[in-house]
Amino acid sequence: MTTHHAAATAVTGKAPGLAPGEPAITVRNLAKSYRSEGRGVVNALAPTSFTVADGEFVCLVGPSGCGKSTLLKILAGILKPSSGEYRIHRQGGAVADCQIGLVFQSPVLLPWRTVLENTMLPADALELDRDAMKLRAMQLLDMVGLKGFEKSYPSELSGGMQQRCSITRALLHDPPILLMDEPFGALDAMTRDVMNAELQRIRLESGKTIFLITHSISEAVFLADRILVMSARPGRIIEEVIPNLPDRGSLDVMASPQFGTAVHRIRKLLGIDVRDRPNVD
Amino acid sequence: MSIEQNTAPADLAAEPDGAPVRRRDYRWLLSLGTLVALLAILEGAIRGFEVPSYIFPAPSEIFRSIYTGFAAPLSSKSAYYTHILTTVSEALGSFVCGSVLGIALGGLIAEFPLLRRLALPYVIGLQSVPKVALAPLFVVWFGLGISSKIVLGILLTFFPLMVNTLAGFASVEKDRLELMKSLKASPWKTFRYVKLPSALPFIFAGLEMAAAYSVLGAVVGEFVGGNSGLGVLMLNRNASLDIAGSMAALVLLALLGITLQKLVTMARNRLLFWAPSKDVLRNVEAQPD
Numbered sequence: 001m002t003t004h005h006a007a008a009t010a011v012t013g014k015a016p017g018l019a020p021g022e023p024a025i026t027v028r029n030l031a032k033s034y035r036s037e038g039r040g041v042v043n044a045l046a047p048t049s050f051t052v053a054d055g056e057f058v059c060l061v062g063p064s065g066c067g068k069s070t071l072l073k074i075l076a077g078i079l080k081p082s083s084g085e086y087r088i089h090r091q092g093g094a095v096a097d098c099q100i101g102l103v104f105q106s107p108v109l110l111p112w113r114t115v116l117e118n119t120m121l122p123a124d125a126l127e128l129d130r131d132a133m134k135l136r137a138m139q140l141l142d143m144v145g146l147k148g149f150e151k152s153y154p155s156e157l158s159g160g161m162q163q164r165c166s167i168t169r170a171l172l173h174d175p176p177i178l179l180m181d182e183p184f185g186a187l188d189a190m191t192r193d194v195m196n197a198e199l200q201r202i203r204l205e206s207g208k209t210i211f212l213i214t215h216s217i218s219e220a221v222f223l224a225d226r227i228l229v230m231s232a233r234p235g236r237i238i239e240e241v242i243p244n245l246p247d248r249g250s251l252d253v254m255a256s257p258q259f260g261t262a263v264h265r266i267r268k269l270l271g272i273d274v275r276d277r278p279n280v281d
Numbered sequence: 282m283s284i285e286q287n288t289a290p291a292d293l294a295a296e297p298d299g300a301p302v303r304r305r306d307y308r309w310l311l312s313l314g315t316l317v318a319l320l321a322i323l324e325g326a327i328r329g330f331e332v333p334s335y336i337f338p339a340p341s342e343i344f345r346s347i348y349t350g351f352a353a354p355l356s357s358k359s360a361y362y363t364h365i366l367t368t369v370s371e372a373l374g375s376f377v378c379g380s381v382l383g384i385a386l387g388g389l390i391a392e393f394p395l396l397r398r399l400a401l402p403y404v405i406g407l408q409s410v411p412k413v414a415l416a417p418l419f420v421v422w423f424g425l426g427i428s429s430k431i432v433l434g435i436l437l438t439f440f441p442l443m444v445n446t447l448a449g450f451a452s453v454e455k456d457r458l459e460l461m462k463s464l465k466a467s468p469w470k471t472f473r474y475v476k477l478p479s480a481l482p483f484i485f486a487g488l489e490m491a492a493a494y495s496v497l498g499a500v501v502g503e504f505v506g507g508n509s510g511l512g513v514l515m516l517n518r519n520a521s522l523d524i525a526g527s528m529a530a531l532v533l534l535a536l537l538g539i540t541l542q543k544l545v546t547m548a549r550n551r552l553l554f555w556a557p558s559k560d561v562l563r564n565v566e567a568q569p570d
Contacts, residue, residue: 076463102463108456111555112478124474125466153555173464 023051024209029084046234059220062230101170107162109154116150140168160191180212338525346529367510371499375434383442391450420506434498438491445487449480492541
């Protein structure tokens with residue numbers, strides 16, 4: 001608890017920019033447990049440690065209930081950890097005090113706001129300059145292919161378009177770190193492929209540090225520089241896999257031998273096999 | 282990219298749930314025709330069976346009574362204007378005060394857990410008291426003027442609004458709150474940008490109930506004791522067996538209630554174009570034929 005508070009000051013304090021080689025996210029022995037009626041103390045997250053380098057794209061894969069989402073919510077400042085510490089290192093160049101952009105599995109758009117107004121939500125929450133942010137919002141919407149839909153309401157968009165809008169919202173205040181909790185989990189396979197390619201492009205253009213949780217092994221291998229594999233409850237990181245794909249600019253890389261090897265390796269680690277019990281969804 | 286955009290127009294064409302659809306609607310003509318036909322049948326039956334007007338007056342007599350009430354000079358005792366003004370002020374006063382109080386207390390109770398623990402048991406206890414039964418007491422305490430009716434009306438309108446506001450704030454989606462938390466939004470910003478708009482559909486459902494209750498409060502208050510108002514007019518005419526006059530007042534009361542409710546509905550449709558209605562009857566009405 002005390003260590004967490006120390007970490008919190010590091011986030012809000014006006015520390016100078018990131019030293020070279022210093023990780024963007026440091027997680028040390030971070031754990032979360034809570035009391036549940038009838039079940040006693042539930043360990044939502046076993047002590048976990050890892051780092052994410054500046055500009056790195058890290059995916060976390062693991063079975064349901066291993067504490068992936070809990071971990072992400074702690075990093076996003078939504079939940080407080082029970083023990084351990086984490087640091088979101090302050091970086092230069094960020095528009096706002098908020099260092100992270102968060103993308104949920106569902107778009108979580110506000111139905112009374114237009115696409116543009118939804119994208120502008122961080123500007124309202126963080127009291128940023130509205131004119132400058134509006135310009136940026138228009139650029140972001142253009143970038144994700146929502147140009148012309150600025151005045152539409154979320155109910156008028158398809159699921160994939162809504163999720164794109166939620167990504168522009170996460171990017172508006174130019175956070176150095178993007179946290180994504182199964183952002184494409186609710187989309188159909190085809191839209192998902194398109195969105196993956198899109199995210200890869202955004203990432204290569206912006207150089208943001210991305211920490212993404214997913215159920216999809218192939219999604220993780222396609223997107224990530226490094227994949228953290230988590231075991232079932234109580235969740236802990238059992239191994240990290242580095243896919244080393246030849247070229248990640250296109251979806252064709254999914255046909256490469258490196259891709260297959262990495263997918264196979266993660267599947268083995270998670271214990272998914274035809275002969276094994278399918279304890280992973 | 283292009284795959285998505287090609288499907289977009291189709292998505293747009295489908296009308297979003299709850300969005301206002303501007304289309305010429307002539308269904309009201311059908312409703313009006315039905316009303317005229319029913320009144321004609323009633324008129325014919327009452328004349329045919331020679332029902333005495335002190336039992337059930339014919340529609341034409343009721344309309345004549347309404348007309349004389351409006352045609353009478355302002356100072357005349359049988360003129361409607363002062364009565365209407367009294368009842369409208371009572372209903373509006375209690376609607377506005379009761380709603381403001383209900384929304385404010387509902388919001389406070391929702392936002393402050395300590396207050397919830399302190400106040401909620403009493404609120405729930407009070408709600409099960411039949412509030413119209415307090416009308417005689419209020420007349421004793423607040424007199425025969427409009428204040429006793431407004432107090433009764435406030436009591437009636439307050440509860441649906443407080444309960445609905447409370448429910449509205451309690452049902453804000455968790456993800457929305459977490460989103461605001463991740464953006465380091467202050468409690469006030471979270472309230473203003475997320476909680477209040479999320480609770481509005483519930484608050485409006487409460488306002489629609491309150492619109493009906495405020496007229497009820499005014500009339501019951503006038504029945505128990507008052508100098509003027511449509512309820513007083515009804516009682517007086519009932520006493521002199523002027524049933525047509527009594528029903529005329531009833532028609533005016535119904536019109537008042539309908540108008541108040543329509544105003545709330547219009548405000549709702551303007552503000553809550555994005556939300557599907559929580560009103561069961563309106564959803565039935567909105568069903569495709």
